Amino acid sequence: MTDVPAAPPRALQGWSIGWGDVGPFLALGALVLIGFLINPDFLSANNVANVVTRSAFIAIIAIGATFVISSGGLDLSVGSMAAFITGVMILFMNWAVPSFGTAAIPLGMAVALVTGIACGLLNGTIVTMGRIEPFIVTLGTMGIFRALITYMTDGGTVAIDRSLREAYRPVYFGNVLGVPIPILVSLAVALVAAYVLYRTRFGRRCIAVGANEDVARYSGISVTRVRTMAFVIQGACVAIAAICYVPRLGAATPTTGLLWELQVITAVVIGGTALRGGRGRIWGTVIGAVILEFIANLMVLSDFVSEYLVAAVQGVIIIIAMLIQRMSKR
Amino acid sequence: MLRNILLATSVTLSLLAAGPAFAAEKKTIAVSIPAADHGWTAGVVYHANAAAAEINAAFPDIEVVVKTSPSASSQVSAIEDLSATRQLDALVILPHTSEELTTPVAAIKDNGTFITVVDRGLSDPEIQDLYVAGDNIAVGFNTAKFLVENLGGKGNVVVLRGIPTVIDDERIKGFQDGIAGSELKVLDIQYANWNSDEAFKLMQDYLAKYPQIDAVWANDDDMLLGVLEAIKQSGREEIKYALGGNGMKEIIEKVMAGDAVTPVETPYPPSMIKTAIYLTVAHFTGHAPVRGSFKLDAPLITKDNAAEYYFPESPF
Numbered sequence: 001m002t003d004v005p006a007a008p009p010r011a012l013q014g015w016s017i018g019w020g021d022v023g024p025f026l027a028l029g030a031l032v033l034i035g036f037l038i039n040p041d042f043l044s045a046n047n048v049a050n051v052v053t054r055s056a057f058i059a060i061i062a063i064g065a066t067f068v069i070s071s072g073g074l075d076l077s078v079g080s081m082a083a084f085i086t087g088v089m090i091l092f093m094n095w096a097v098p099s100f101g102t103a104a105i106p107l108g109m110a111v112a113l114v115t116g117i118a119c120g121l122l123n124g125t126i127v128t129m130g131r132i133e134p135f136i137v138t139l140g141t142m143g144i145f146r147a148l149i150t151y152m153t154d155g156g157t158v159a160i161d162r163s164l165r166e167a168y169r170p171v172y173f174g175n176v177l178g179v180p181i182p183i184l185v186s187l188a189v190a191l192v193a194a195y196v197l198y199r200t201r202f203g204r205r206c207i208a209v210g211a212n213e214d215v216a217r218y219s220g221i222s223v224t225r226v227r228t229m230a231f232v233i234q235g236a237c238v239a240i241a242a243i244c245y246v247p248r249l250g251a252a253t254p255t256t257g258l259l260w261e262l263q264v265i266t267a268v269v270i271g272g273t274a275l276r277g278g279r280g281r282i283w284g285t286v287i288g289a290v291i292l293e294f295i296a297n298l299m300v301l302s303d304f305v306s307e308y309l310v311a312a313v314q315g316v317i318i319i320i321a322m323l324i325q326r327m328s329k330r
Numbered sequence: 331m332l333r334n335i336l337l338a339t340s341v342t343l344s345l346l347a348a349g350p351a352f353a354a355e356k357k358t359i360a361v362s363i364p365a366a367d368h369g370w371t372a373g374v375v376y377h378a379n380a381a382a383a384e385i386n387a388a389f390p391d392i393e394v395v396v397k398t399s400p401s402a403s404s405q406v407s408a409i410e411d412l413s414a415t416r417q418l419d420a421l422v423i424l425p426h427t428s429e430e431l432t433t434p435v436a437a438i439k440d441n442g443t444f445i446t447v448v449d450r451g452l453s454d455p456e457i458q459d460l461y462v463a464g465d466n467i468a469v470g471f472n473t474a475k476f477l478v479e480n481l482g483g484k485g486n487v488v489v490l491r492g493i494p495t496v497i498d499d500e501r502i503k504g505f506q507d508g509i510a511g512s513e514l515k516v517l518d519i520q521y522a523n524w525n526s527d528e529a530f531k532l533m534q535d536y537l538a539k540y541p542q543i544d545a546v547w548a549n550d551d552d553m554l555l556g557v558l559e560a561i562k563q564s565g566r567e568e569i570k571y572a573l574g575g576n577g578m579k580e581i582i583e584k585v586m587a588g589d590a591v592t593p594v595e596t597p598y599p600p601s602m603i604k605t606a607i608y609l610t611v612a613h614f615t616g617h618a619p620v621r622g623s624f625k626l627d628a629p630l631i632t633k634d635n636a637a638e639y640y641f642p643e644s645p646f
Contacts, residue, residue, distance in 0.1 A: 050534045050535075050538065054531055054534070150367060154366060154372055155366020155368065156366070156369050156373070156646050248530065249526050249555060249556060251555070254368055255367075255368055255526075256527070297538075300518075300532060300536065301535060307520050
């Protein structure tokens with residue numbers, strides 16, 4: 001009935017990793033090997049746990065971005081949105097704590113989620129209803145969210161109420177059977193996302209819209225609804241990331257989440273998702289986020305890069321990772 | 331007027347007000363500063379507004395106007411608009427960048443405006459009548475001296491630096507001068523962009539890399555917040571000191587409380603904008619010569635003098 005390129009095989013390879021998908025894993029393996037040779041501490045349990053936990057925010061947001069990008073969109077506002085949601089959540093919890101005590105935390109999480117979904121809906125609606133390029137729309141909302149967090153904090157810091165600090169801390173610093181909670185959260189988000197993208201009608205439509213909008217429309221797919229939904233999923237993912245982020249430093253500032261959007265897009269692309277849409281890789285995205293964080297970690301653990309050149313070396317490694325990924329496809 | 335003098339809180343102020351301010355017509359002092367985009371600039375905005383409110387209340391003949399600008403180019407437009415719409419008797423400016431603001435400020439000076447430059451100098455120091463700044467070298471130097479003395483002249487230190495700028499370079503240079511001659515060893519220096527998240531990550535990496543760290547210096551308090559969180563998570567006990575710089579109120583509170591790991595602080599206070607505004611006002615109201623350079627010291631803030639640097643109402 002539809003002329004959707006390559007959708008059926010994608011559905012099949014959802015859970016088992018096919019040859020076309022091993023690229024990011026190879027790149028990660030190479031990186032880990034090099035890292036270990038440079039400094040054996042690189043693979044110490046503590047370091048690995050720290051780095052993978054740190055990558056959780058970018059991974060969770062990037063999972064949402066996989067939907068947006070594979071459906072042919074782009075969201076530049078995610079970093080500012082994360083800061084904005086963090087700010088709303090902290091202010092709400094501080095307001096709620098006198099009457100609700102520590103129950104303010106789950107309430108705050110709910111508020112964060114609703115805020116995230118609303119932000120995503122805003123982006124999605126303007127893009128689809130307004131028929132404006134997502135690049136421009138989200139560039140606009142990026143500025144709006146960043147200004148709102150600056151306004152909420154008076155340019156300074158809003159910190160979480162002291163009485164909530166200790167109660168909330170375990171959400172970032174705690175673990176279940178030795179696995180840090182943010183890692184478990186990102187795995188859960190990835191599992192759900194992989195199911196949605198690979199096994200549901202919505203997921204197939206996402207890919208179809210990204211591959212060829214006109215063909216998708218002629219096949220009876222509501223492009224508007226699919227694209228908007230992708231932005232809503234993105235918003236929800238940013239909110240989940242914010243929920244894990246708040247307990248780490250317990251504060252929001254105007255520099256929270258600065259430039260996260262670039263890390264997110266990089267993680268998605270390293271993971272094998274096509275920036276032009278039409279192909280999405282959830283697990284690749286997660287690995288992409290871990291690779292980025294490992295590169296930054298390796299820069300500090302190795303001694304032969306001058307502090308002035310760290311960014312350049314990171315850029316080179318990202319490009320090499322992409323090349324490894326590309327070549328493994330042949 | 332008498333009542334205003336009584337209202338004026340500081341002794342200095344009342345001395346200034348007793349001058350020949352009476353007869354003069356109303357003087358306009360424009361204050362142009364960066365918009366609040368992080369903790370320190372938020373503090374600048376707070377103190378500039380506080381100074382304006384106090385002075386406008388104390389001196390009916392002086393009007394202080396505060397304008398914030400998010401970028402260098404908008405700051406240029408802002409001061410051009412200010413000087414186009416009224417006669418400016420003085421301009422107090424904390425420039426976004428030295429190069430871009432130099433020519434526009436020179437043009438305003440040509441109209442006979444008194445120019446006060448704060449923190450970041452213009453490319454041509456001839457333009458300024460008064461220059462007020464903190465001492466970035468002393469921020470690094472005094473911190474280093476404290477560590478040398480209190481670690482017994484030896485130990486392993488890791489350093490987190492900010493964004494590659496003159497300010498950052500000066501602090502690092504001061505620190506290196508301060509430890510010169512001692513057996514204090516800097517294990518590592520990396521950029522964390524004056525950002526608490528990046529500092530948290532960098533500190534985690536330092537902790538993974540070095541089994542023995544005696545002290546940490548983050549050259550800004552935003553970064554120190556991330557550092558402290560990373561140390562807390564690691565459970566490492568050997569770190570005796572974790573110090574910052576700038577004078578953020580959360581850190582001053584730690585100093586006041588006698589925190590063992592952060593017992594001191596070095597100021598690079600955003601309140602210097604207030605110092606600059608008051609000095610400029612003195613030029614008009616007090617008949618007090620103020621032309622020259624005024625460099626605020628960066629003495630160690632300890633439990634004893636912390637109150638002097640503590641502004642609980644300020645966002646920073």
